[in-house]
Amino acid sequence: MGKTIAEKIFAAHLRDEPFAGTRVLSLDRVLCHEITTPVAIADLVWRGKDRVFDRDKIKAVIDHVTPSKDSKTATQAKILRDWARRHELPDFFDVGHNGVCHALFPEKGYIRPGFTVIMGDSHTCTHGAFGAFAAGVGTTDLEVGILKGVCAFREPATIRININGSLPQGVVAKDVILHVIGHLGVNGATDRILEFRGPVVDAMSMEARMTLCNMAIEAGGTCGVCMPDMTTVDYLWPFIEAEFGSKEAALADYGKWVSDADASYDKVLDFDVSNLAPQVTFDFKPDCVKPVAELVGTRIDQVYIGTCTNGRIEDLREAAAVLKGKKVADRVRGIVSPATPKIFSDAMAEGIIQIFMDAGFCVTNPTCGACLGMSSGVLAEGEVCASTSNRNFNGRMGKGGMVHLMSPATAAACAITGVITDARTL
Amino acid sequence: MSSKKSFGGSAIVLDRADINTDEIIPAKYLTEVTKEALTPYILEDLKLDGFDPRGDKLKNASVVVTRANFGCGSSREHAPWVFEVNGVHTVIAESYARIFRQNMFNCGMLAIELPKDDIDQIIALDGEGVINIAVDVEAQKITATANGKTLDFDFEVSPFDKALVAAGGWVEFADARY
Ligand code: SF4
Numbered sequence: 001m002g003k004t005i006a007e008k009i010f011a012a013h014l015r016d017e018p019f020a021g022t023r024v025l026s027l028d029r030v031l032c033h034e035i036t037t038p039v040a041i042a043d044l045v046w047r048g049k050d051r052v053f054d055r056d057k058i059k060a061v062i063d064h065v066t067p068s069k070d071s072k073t074a075t076q077a078k079i080l081r082d083w084a085r086r087h088e089l090p091d092f093f094d095v096g097h098n099g100v101c102h103a104l105f106p107e108k109g110y111i112r113p114g115f116t117v118i119m120g121d122s123h124t125c126t127h128g129a130f131g132a133f134a135a136g137v138g139t140t141d142l143e144v145g146i147l148k149g150v151c152a153f154r155e156p157a158t159i160r161i162n163i164n165g166s167l168p169q170g171v172v173a174k175d176v177i178l179h180v181i182g183h184l185g186v187n188g189a190t191d192r193i194l195e196f197r198g199p200v201v202d203a204m205s206m207e208a209r210m211t212l213c214n215m216a217i218e219a220g221g222t223c224g225v226c227m228p229d230m231t232t233v234d235y236l237w238p239f240i241e242a243e244f245g246s247k248e249a250a251l252a253d254y255g256k257w258v259s260d261a262d263a264s265y266d267k268v269l270d271f272d273v274s275n276l277a278p279q280v281t282f283d284f285k286p287d288c289v290k291p292v293a294e295l296v297g298t299r300i301d302q303v304y305i306g307t308c309t310n311g312r313i314e315d316l317r318e319a320a321a322v323l324k325g326k327k328v329a330d331r332v333r334g335i336v337s338p339a340t341p342k343i344f345s346d347a348m349a350e351g352i353i354q355i356f357m358d359a360g361f362c363v364t365n366p367t368c369g370a371c372l373g374m375s376s377g378v379l380a381e382g383e384v385c386a387s388t389s390n391r392n393f394n395g396r397m398g399k400g401g402m403v404h405l406m407s408p409a410t411a412a413a414c415a416i417t418g419v420i421t422d423a424r425t426l
Numbered sequence: 427m428s429s430k431k432s433f434g435g436s437a438i439v440l441d442r443a444d445i446n447t448d449e450i451i452p453a454k455y456l457t458e459v460t461k462e463a464l465t466p467y468i469l470e471d472l473k474l475d476g477f478d479p480r481g482d483k484l485k486n487a488s489v490v491v492t493r494a495n496f497g498c499g500s501s502r503e504h505a506p507w508v509f510e511v512n513g514v515h516t517v518i519a520e521s522y523a524r525i526f527r528q529n530m531f532n533c534g535m536l537a538i539e540l541p542k543d544d545i546d547q548i549i550a551l552d553g554e555g556v557i558n559i560a561v562d563v564e565a566q567k568i569t570a571t572a573n574g575k576t577l578d579f580d581f582e583v584s585p586f587d588k589a590l591v592a593a594g595g596w597v598e599f600a601d602a603r604y
Binding site: 019043049064070073076079122137140147148150187190284393 | 449452453456459460461471473494498499503521522523524525529533584586589595596600603
C-alpha cells in the first residue's frame with residue numbers, strides 16, 4: 001500500500017509515539033507572531049526555560065497590528081522583539097520589513113517540500129501549498145515547539161480533493177476553495193488533511209495554491225497540501241539553487257514528497273469547476289457559500305483587499321484589472337493592504353498601486369489589520385464589508401459588522417458599484 | 427501552561443453548533459498578555475438567543491455543555507484560557523475543532539466528546555434547574571444531576587489526552603520526556 005504525502009512527512013519526522021495513535025514530530029519550522037507568541041515567551045521566562053531549540057528554524061514577525069496602535073499592542077510587539085533579539089534570531093521581521101506571516105515566510109523561501117511547520121495561527125495550513133505539513137496550533141504547542149522543536153499530532157488521515165476540468169475566465173482559486181468549503185461544511189475536514197489534486201491545481205501558480213490551502217481550516221482541516229512540482233521548484237529557485245544546481249535535480253528530490261498512486265484516502269471528492277461561477281459567502285459561517293449572482297445588489301459599505309488569503313501580487317493584479325480607470329462608489333470605502341513589503345513594491349513598479357489610488361482606495365502598509373477587526377479598517381455596527389479574507393464570523397471585522405468573503409476581482413467590482421457584483425458583468 | 431485542575435461543577439448549556447473562538451473571546455482582546463486580563467470578556471460575542479455573557483448562570487458555571495464543532499476558527503488559546511480564568515475546566519460537546527480540543531488538553535483541561543443523544547439528554551435537563559456535573563476522569567464517567575434527576579454517561583479520552591491532564595498540560599509532559 002502506498003503512502004500519502006502526509007504519511008511520508010510524518011514517517012520522516014517521527015520522534016516519538018508515546019501512545020498508540022499519537023505521533024510526536026520533529027519540526028523544521030516554528031513560526032511566530034506577536035499575538036500568540038508573547039504569552040508563550042512569558043511562560044517560558046516564568047518557568048526559567050527561556051531558551052529556543054534552534055534559532056535558525058524559528059522565524060518571527062510582527063504582523064497583526066503594525067505599526068502598533070496603542071500601548072497594549074506596543075507591549076506585545078516589544079515582548080516579541082526583545083525575545084527575538086535576546087536569542088539572536090536571524091529571521092525576525094519588524095516595522096519596515098514586516099508583512100502578513102503566511103505571505104511573508106513563503107516569499108522568503110522558508111517553506112520547503114517535506115517540511116513540518118507549526119505556528120500559533122490557524123491559517124498556517126497555507127504553507128502546505130509547498131508540499132509541507134503545516135498546522136496551526138495554540139500557544140502551548142507553540143511554546144513546546146520553541147523549547148523542544150516537537151509537536152504532537154494524531155495519525156494523519158487525508159481527504160483527497162480532485163479539482164477537475166478547467167477554470168472559466170474570471171473564476172479563480174478563491175472561488176474554488178469557497179465552493180469546496182460550501183460542500184464540505186465547516187467541520188467536514190476536522191482532523192483531516194486536505195490534499196488538493198487534479199489538472200486545475202497542477203496549472204495553478206504558487207500564489208493560487210496558497211489561497212487554496214489557506215482556507216483548509218475553514219472546513220476544519222489540519223492542513224491543506226499540494227504536490228510539489230516544477231511550479232514549486234520555480235518559485236523556490238532563488239533559495240534552492242545552491243543546494244541543487246539544476247531545477248531537474250530539485251524536482252527529482254522533491255519527488256520524495258508526492259503521494260503514491262496507490263495511497264489510501266479517508267475520502268476522495270471530485271469537483272468539476274468548468275462551469276463554476278464566482279462565489280461569495282453569506283451569513284456568519286464560511287461554508288455559507290453561493291454564486292455571486294444570487295447576492296447581486298446586496299449593499300456594502302467597505303471593500304477590503306488583502307490578507308493571507310488574497311493579499312499577494314496576483315490578487316492585486318486581478319483587482320487592479322477590474323478597477324483600472326474606474327472609481328470607488330460614493331459611499332463606499334476601499335482599503336487595500338499588500339501583504340508584504342515586496343508585494344507592495346512590486347505593485348508600485350507595475351503601476352497597480354496607482355490604479356488603486358486613482359480609483360479612490362486607501363493603501364495601507366502590509367498588516368493583518370482589519371481582517372481580524374483589530375486595526376486599519378474595523379467595521380461599525382451594522383456595516384457590511386466585501387472582503388478577500390477568509391472568515392466571516394460574527395464580529396470578525398468589528399462588533400456587529402457583516403463580512404462577505406470573495407475573490408479580489410469580485411471585491412473590486414463591489415467597490416465600483418457599492419453592491420455585490422459579478423466582475424464579469426462590468 | 428497550567429497546573430493540575432479539578433473538573434465538574436455546575437453547567438451552562440450553549441445549545442448551538444459551530445461556536446467559534448471569535449465568539450468565545452473576540453480578537454480585540456488578544457492584545458492582553460496575561461490570561462487573567464481576559465476574565466470579563468468570556469463569550470462576549472456569542473450569537474445565541476437568550477444568552478447573557480454577564481449573567482449569573484455563566485458566572486457560576488464550571489462546565490460548558492454544547493453542540494458540534496465547538497471552538498472552530500482561530501487557533502487562539504485565549505479561548506481555553508478565558509474558560510480557565512473563569513473557572514470552567516470542563517467542556518462537554520458533540521465534537522470539537524482540532525486546535526481548540528488540543529489546546530484544552532494542552533492546558534490540562536478536559537474537552538469531553540459525547541454522542542448527540544447524550545448531549546440531548548443533558549440539555550433536556552436544562553429546564554429542570556441547575557445542572558450539576560460530576561466527572562471521573564480515571565473511570566471516564568460523567569454524572570449529570572438536576573432537580574433530583576440523575577443521568578450517567580461514559581466517555582472516552584485517548585491515553586495521550588489523559589496523560590496531559592495527569593501531567594497538568596503539554597509543557598509539563600514534553601519537558602519531562604524530550
Ligand atoms: S491576514 Fe487575517 S487570517 Fe491571515 S494571519 Fe492575518 S489575521 Fe489571520
